[in-house]
Amino acid sequence: MSLTAATGSWQDWVMQMTASSTHMIGRDAEAQALLASFADATESKPQAVIIGGEAGLGKTRLLEEFLATVSSQARIITGQCVDLGSLAPPYTPLTGVLRSLAAQIGLEAVMDFAGPGRNALALLLPEAAAEIDALPTANRVLEAVSTVFERACESQPLVVVVEDLHWADDATLAVLRFILRAFNGGKFLLVTTYRSDDIHRGHPLRDFLTESERGRHAKVINLGRLTKDQVRGQVEAITGQDAGYELVENVFARSEGIPFFVEELLGLGDCDAAGKLPSTLTDLLLARYERLDDQVQYFLRVLAAGGVCVPHTQALAAYDRSVEEFETSARAAQRGNLIAFEGNSYTFRHALVREAIHADLLPGERTRFHTRYAQALETADLGHHDAVEIAYHWHATHAQEKTFKASIVAVVEAERSYAYSTAARMGERALELWDLVQDAEASAGMPRYALMARTASAHNQAGNGERSLAMIRLAAAEPNVGGTELARLLAAQARYLGFNAQLGSAALLMRALELTPRGSDDVLRATLLNHLAARYLLEARLSESITVASEALELTTVTGDRMEQSIASNLRGSSRVLAGDVDGWGEDLALAQDLAQGNIDALMRFRINYSDSLHQLGRYDESIRIAEDGIRQARELGVERTTGAILSSNAVEPLFARGDWTAARALLERNLSLSPPSSFLAYLLRSRIWSTLWSGDTDSAESIFRQWQQLLGELARVEMQSRLALVMLSAELAWIRGDLASAWQEVSFLSSKEFRPLPGLDLPLMAVAARILAASRNAGDPVATDAETSLREILHRDSFWPTYPAWLALFDAELGGETGCGTDPALWRQAGDLGAVLPAHLRSYICLRRGQAEHGAGNRADAIAALREAVKGAKKLGAGMVVTLAKDFADRTGLNLAGPSTRPNTAEPTAREAQVLALVAEGLSNKQIGAQLFISAKTVSVHVSSVMRKFDVSSRTEAVNYARNKNNPQL
Incomplete structure (x- = not known):
């Protein structure tokens, strides 16, 4: 009997009857967990649920049941990842989600939701025909998608669904990761599914899942296999009859408790006899397929080459038979419960079935079908033209020339949409084919070293540091590359070394400059000079930085490159102030600000360096104001949570120093949650460890330090400011736990050959060194007799710094008194008088130490007053360490810090x-x-x-x- 008959065949009827049970079996707890997350989301507590499990366990069924329950209460938008091996097209599921939203509220409304990021959103929605934003950063895409979701959930709960996350590209994962971190409010629920048996070691989803599980509002639901009793319940729900013992035993043994396999087994008819069942999983998956007519099987083979979900236009273009046969076969496949119709697409009921059919293709069929899909995609309109997918289909046909060309186009498209992992993989695929195609350079439109450089850049942008360095070294070693082109490659290698906290950048830049003499390419030379000046500044080679930045400023003044001119002036001014020109440096920064107008990158660099210099000078209010100006502009541009996060991190330290610890902690935690670049992450982590320590939670501070010590150490190798900050943090951690020998070993870096002065950081470290020296003397620990003399010599080098008098007073107080242990109350009073420019926690610390000195001098009342002042100030800040130290000292010495009793004391002793x-x-x-x-x-x-x-x-x-x-x- 033909499946095209109106009544259908017996097998057709059986397959429809066994499509699925009328209700889910064994998933009550998981369904309730989903509903609980939705309930939280409706109360403006953003939630994320990640549903994982082996193939066939019912992730989609669980999701469908949930969506059906909440559909009347929420707006639901969905997206689907596609299976193209390791080369998933960038943002595909997010494009689907946004199109799903556009279908409900209109495309223009979606673009309006994006606000300042509407141009970046056009990368995901080319049909919007908006001008592509030229800002070279993926941050705009992150912000745009997040803002759309934020706006969409204002009026009603929004449920965003992304299925089959195991096929997601890195760019999609980056957006989802950002959304999970950035959402602070709104009626928002993100639900994703993934196939756990596909997540091998090294799979990009592993890190995403690990990170998500640590999230405050994320919930992971792992589906397990059904028990024998649950399989019995599923069989009876499907058949509508009591299940016999042999049937249940047989189905349970063959399905191993996987619901999809239960359905497939029941669809075969008589399951009582084990010998009649397929002997392998592949046989089982193909069993329904093989019962269909030949023309329906042919249709499914064509469809399988297109993927799990195939648009009608593509499937029809790849099908080489009549339209009537196409439609008839599609209906029969749908009635056979192998595919479903979703909008204008055909979707396999289960990815396992598609995989089994695709694996069963004959070599000739594989070539023909994939060729047709590639050709259909190449002629598709803009909204459905994807170079990665085209390259995938040509690669499946082993058409090397066409795969190579499509891969090159895919590199460009992926770069334009900031999908750097995809760009890197497509670049490597093209490089693998380079020697196998004719005239590869003409076909690629670039020499091999240029493609290597682009691939290295993509790896670097994607965070694959070692791969980027390996690739750029290969590019620089290519024959016939020299002059300015080699200089560019060396400069890129220098940047990647810096990004990955490795040494050697300065030497590479010097070599690049030798290849770019004056008059060869002055624009490039100016850029190289700025890179070198920045590297010298980070290494605290200040005189060299000033010299190089001055040449860059001179050159850019001639070339008229305002951006590089602003950067040169910025770098020179930042170096001048640290080198001692505390009066003239402002001229350079004012010029840098003026030249940066209209250029976001230059303006942000100005604000970062200027606010940092002001902070080190002790001008905390100005530092915070400059950083907040940048944050406001980032908000106006729609990049508050990304580019703005960098400036926010620069505001954290001056906020702590000014005494706004509550605001500093809030900003700190907010920025840590946004996954900043590794260098900014290290700065934020230092602040977090330091503030945790001084808040009094020593154990947590030690724990965080151990967790991130490697990252902090890597950055300290290439940045003097990070080295000094790490030394001070390590020393204070050792000091508070009583390990004075380790603490002294840390601060001894000040007298090492590697030390280079940076007064804004030297002076605080000197004070810590004096504290440790005093504690060591008091404990009788052996310290070099000339230690204080050596420290004072180093300290004197910074006498030009505006806050030097205050730091000197603190240094003198720490080492004052007859024993050199800080026992002179007068010196502590003097330190307190000058301490207004010091960080706020030190003002309370100075009161603590003054109290201790007053007690040692026999001034009991003054000691109590000073200790009470220390406790009061520290409590206001949240500096629990000072509170604990003050109270411990009072308890040991019998000082009453509680003050006189407020109740009348009439009781007399007997x-x-x-x-x-x-x-x-x-x-x-x-x-x-x-x-x-x-x-x-x-x-x-x-x-x-x-x-x-x-x-x-x-x-x-x-x-x-x-x-x-x-x-x-x-x-």
């Missing part, structure tokens, strides 16, 4: 208590007092405690002093 107190005043112990009064030491302790309670004091000494002040006649 006669016996007065006797006990008198003997306490003589310095006797409880045991000695008990012997004199013929009572036990325990009874003495009870009397002493009673007196302390009546006098509202915290120690025996205070009780005696209180009684004397009351003119007790017995004392």
Whole structure:
């Protein structure tokens, strides 16, 4: 009987009958978890749910049931990842999601939702015909998609669905990762699915899943296989009849508890006899397919070459038979429960079936079908023209020339849409084919070294540092490359070394400059000079940085390149101030700001360097203002959460220094959540560790430090500012845990050959070194006798710095007194008088140390007053370390920091208590007092405690002093 008959065949009826059970079996807990996340989302608590499991476990069924439940309460938009091996087209599922939204509210409304990022959104929606934004950063895409979702969930809950995440490209994962971090509010739920058995070691989704599981609002649902009882329930739900013992045993054994296989087995008819069932998984997956007529099988083979979900126009173009046969076959395949119709596309009911059919293609069929798909895509309109997909189909046909050309186009398209991982992989594919095609250079439109350089750049942008360096070295080693072209390659290699915290950038840039003498290419030479000046600045080679930046400024003034001119002036000014020109450096920065107008990149660089210099000069308010100006502009441009995050990180330290710890912590955590570049991440992590330490949570600070010590150390190798900051952080961690030997070893870097002065960072480190030296002396630990002399020599080099007097006063106080341990109260009072320009936590610390010195000098009242001031100031900041140190000292010395009692104290000691107190005043112990009064030491302790309670004091000494002040006649 033909499947095209109106009534259909018996097998057709069976397959429709066994499509699925009327209700889900064994997924109640998972369904409730999804609904709970949706409930949280409706209360403006953004949620993400990631559903994982082996192929065939029912991820899509669970999702469909959930969506059906919430469809009346939320807007649902969906996207599907496509299976093109390791070369998934960039942003495909996100394009699908946005088109799904556009179908509901209109394309123009979607573009309006993007606000300032509408041009970047055009990369994902070419049908919008908007002008592509030329800003060379992927941040705009991240911001644009996030902003659209944010706006779309304002009026009603929004559920965004992305299926089959195991096929997602890196660019898509980057957007989803950003959304998971950046969303702080809104009625938003993201639901994704992935096939866990496809996530091998090294799969790009692994890191995404690990990171997502740590998220505050992310939930992972892992589906398991069904039990035998659950399989019985599924069989009975599908057949509508009680399931016999043999049937259940047989189906359970063959399906291994995978719901999809249960359905497929039941679709075969008689399942009672084990011998009648397919012997392999492939046989099972093809069983339904093989029962269909030949023409339907042919249709499915053509469709399988197109992927899991194939647009009608593409499928029809690849089909070489009549339209009538195409449509008839499509309907039969749908009735046979092998495909479904979704909009204008055909979707295989399960990816496993598509994979099995595709693997069963004959070599000739594979070539013909993929060729037709490639040709159909090449002639498609702009919205459906994807070079990566075209390259995939040509590659499947082994057409090397066409694969090569399509791969080159794919590199360009992926770069334009900031899908750098895809660009890198397509570049490598083209390079593999270079020697196999005719006149590759003409076909590519570039020499091989240029393609290598582009591929290296894509690897670098994608965060694959080692691969980018390996590729750019190969490019520089290509024969027949020299002059300015080689200079560009060396400059790129220098940049990648810097990005990956490796040494050697300066030497490469020097060699590149030798290849670019004056008059050869002055625009390139100016850029190289700026790169070298920036590297010298980071390495604290300040005089060299000033010289090189001056040449760049001179050259750019002639060429008229305002951006590079602004950068040169910026670098020279930033170097001049650190080198001692604290009066004239502002001229360069003012010029840099003026030249940067209209150029976002130059303006952001100006604000970053200027705000940092102001912070080191102790001008915290100005530093914060400059950074906040940049943040506001980033907000206007729609890049507040990306480009703006870099400037936000620059505001964190001056906020801490000014004393706005609450604002600093909020900004710090916000920026850490946005996955900044590794260098900015290191800066933020240092601030987080430091603030955690000074907040009093030493254990957490140590834990975070150990976790990120390698990253901090890598950056410290190539940046002097990071080296000094890491030394200070390591020293303070060792100091607070009492490991003075390790702490001293850290600060001894100041006298090493590698040390280069940067006064804004040297001076705080000098103060820490003095603190450790004083503590070591007090503990009797051996320290070199000339240690203080050496430190003072280094300290004197920074005498030109505006905040030097305050740091010198703190240094002197730490090492003051007869023993050099910080015991001179006058020096601490002087440090406090000058401490207004010091970071806020040190003002409370100075009060603590003054209190300790006053107590040592016998000034009890002054000690209490200073310690109370330290505690009050530290509590206001949140500097719990100072609070703990102050209270511990007070407890050890019997100082009452609580202040006089506010309740009237009318209770008088009894006669016996007065006797006990008198003997306490003589310095006797409880045991000695008990012997004199013929009572036990325990009874003495009870009397002493009673007196302390009546006098509202915290120690025996205070009780005696209180009684004397009351003119007790017995004392």
